[in-house]
Amino acid sequence: xxxxxxxxxxxxxxxxxxxxxxxxxxxxxxxxxxxxxxxxxxxxxxxxxxxxxxxxxxxxxxxxxxxxxxxxxxxxxxxxxxxxxxxxxxxxxxxxxxxxxxxxxxxxxxxxxxxxxxxxxxxxxxxxxxxxxxxxxxxxxxxxxxxxxxxxxxxxxxxxxxxxxxxxxxxxxxxxxxxxxxxxxxxxxxxxxxxxxxxxxxxxxxxxxxxxxxxxxxxxxxxxxxxxxxxxxxxxxxxxxxxxxxxxxxxxxxxxxxxxxxxxxxxxxxxxxxxxxxxxxxxxxxxxxxxxxxxxxxxxxxxxxxxxxxxxxxxxxxxxxxxxxxxxxxxxxxxxx
Numbered sequence: 001x002x003x004x005x006x007x008x009x010x011x012x013x014x015x016x017x018x019x020x021x022x023x024x025x026x027x028x029x030x031x032x033x034x035x036x037x038x039x040x041x042x043x044x045x046x047x048x049x050x051x052x053x054x055x056x057x058x059x060x061x062x063x064x065x066x067x068x069x070x071x072x073x074x075x076x077x078x079x080x081x082x083x084x085x086x087x088x089x090x091x092x093x094x095x096x097x098x099x100x101x102x103x104x105x106x107x108x109x110x111x112x113x114x115x116x117x118x119x120x121x122x123x124x125x126x127x128x129x130x131x132x133x134x135x136x137x138x139x140x141x142x143x144x145x146x147x148x149x150x151x152x153x154x155x156x157x158x159x160x161x162x163x164x165x166x167x168x169x170x171x172x173x174x175x176x177x178x179x180x181x182x183x184x185x186x187x188x189x190x191x192x193x194x195x196x197x198x199x200x201x202x203x204x205x206x207x208x209x210x211x212x213x214x215x216x217x218x219x220x221x222x223x224x225x226x227x228x229x230x231x232x233x234x235x236x237x238x239x240x241x242x243x244x245x246x247x248x249x250x251x252x253x254x255x256x257x258x259x260x261x262x263x264x265x266x267x268x269x270x271x272x273x274x275x276x277x278x279x280x281x282x283x284x285x286x287x288x289x290x291x292x293x294x295x296x297x298x299x300x301x302x303x304x305x306x307x308x309x310x311x312x313x314x315x316x317x318x319x320x321x322x323x324x325x326x327x328x329x330x331x332x333x334x335x336x337x
Contacts, residue, residue: 007077008035009045010054014066014074018316021243023063068281068313071293075317081274082318084326088116092330099334102126102155106231109307109331114234116323119311120256124266125229126154126305126335133184133192138177138214143167146210148217150225152189154301155335158221164210176211179203180218192222228263232256237311244291244312251288256310261286266306269296276321277306281313295320299328300335307331 012033016024026042029035035042046064049055054070057063066074084092095112099105106123113121137149144167150158168176183199184192196218200211235256238249245252255261265286269277277296284290293315296308308324 005035005037006045006049007073008033009042010049010066010070010074011077013046013049013055013064014071017065018314021314023058023065025063028063065314068283071280071313071315071317072283075278075280075321076272078274078318078321081276081322081325084322088323089326091116092327096330096334101157102335103157105155105331105334107233109327110231110233113307113309113323113327114237116327117309117311117320118234118237119309119315119320120232120234120238121307121309122230122232122262122266123299123307123331124263124305125156125231126300131156131189131225133187133189136177136181136184136218138173138180140168140170140173146173146214146217148214148221150192150218150221152225156225158225160217160221162213162217164213166210168207168210172207176203176207176214179211180214184218189222189225193219196222230259230262230266234309241312244314251290252292252310255286255288255292261288262310265289265294266296266308269294269306271298274321276325277308278317278321293317295324297324297328299332303332 009029012029012035013024016028016032026039026046029042030039046055049070050064053067054073055064056067058065092112096105096108099108106125110121110123131152131154133150134153135151139147139149141147141161144164145161146164146168147159147161179202180196180199183195187195196215200208200215203211238252265279265284268285269279271277275297278293280293282290284292284294291313292310293313294308294310295317296306298306307328309320
């Protein structure tokens with residue numbers, strides 16, 4: 001069996017199985033694909049692919065389905081990521097335009113990606129330890145209640161309500177905001193707790209109590225901004241693919257709930273020559289995702305964060321990869337703008 005024909009037969013089996021969800025037989029391959037050889041030759045080729053562990057018979061029928069190893073070879077043989085259609089590009093543009101802040105951008109991003117791929121879409125927040133402070137705001141809400149807002153240069157907005165311990169009039173609150181902003185503006189998030197703690201000691205003694213609580217509020221927001229988080233959409237798509245998980249969809253849903261599992265996986269995924277990261281089935285280090293595939297790409301300044309999709313191994317890899325890459329590029333442009 002020649003190597004090019006082996007890859008062609010494997011490609012045909014993967015494409016047919018992804019499309020029909022039915023085991024693929026030699027007769028169907030001859031009818032649907034112009035492989036230039038007889039049905040008997042295709043049967044021999046399929047036997048060779050089975051010996052190599054690239055396809056398997058799910059039961060006693062003559063049809064075969066790809067294994068994780070077969071999907072991996074198929075993905076590795078893709079020479080390029082095909083561009084999206086004009087209609088798909090317009091759909092992404094419409095869904096992502098008009099976002100007002102980072103949270104909104106990421107929410108729209110995962111919704112767009114879930115719609116494009118019919119999979120679960122996930123996006124990792126950009127790392128904020130080195131992000132800098134653009135602005136802070138203190139807003140009096142009621143007696144002793146103050147809204148503390150931290151705005152980063154990345155566009156991320158964090159806010160919390162604190163008890164100032166005593167009533168603070170608007171003029172005093174404005175003065176405190178100016179003092180903290182002068183100390184923190186342009187500062188890296190990681191340095192906020194220490195600098196805020198030192199700053200409250202510089203205010204008049206009568207305001208040091210509420211200033212201390214404001215400093216603590218800012219420190220808590222800084223810590224929250226640094227926490228690794230993901231945004232997710234399209235879990236219902238996975239539930240509709242229940243039949244693609246022969247054992248149980250439960251472990252996959254559990255892994256999606258435990259965000260730390262996905263965060264660690266996204267961190268560990270290495271990009272290939274096409275700029276994509278693809279982990280298939282049992283390649284996943286987490287056994288809960290042994291029947292799932294993850295396709296991801298980096299985005300944003302420094303490309304330190306990833307977005308991608310989680311779905312069954314019976315996935316349309318070429319279309320999924322092109323969607324993930326296109327959305328990552330759109331997201332990077334929006335964040336850079």
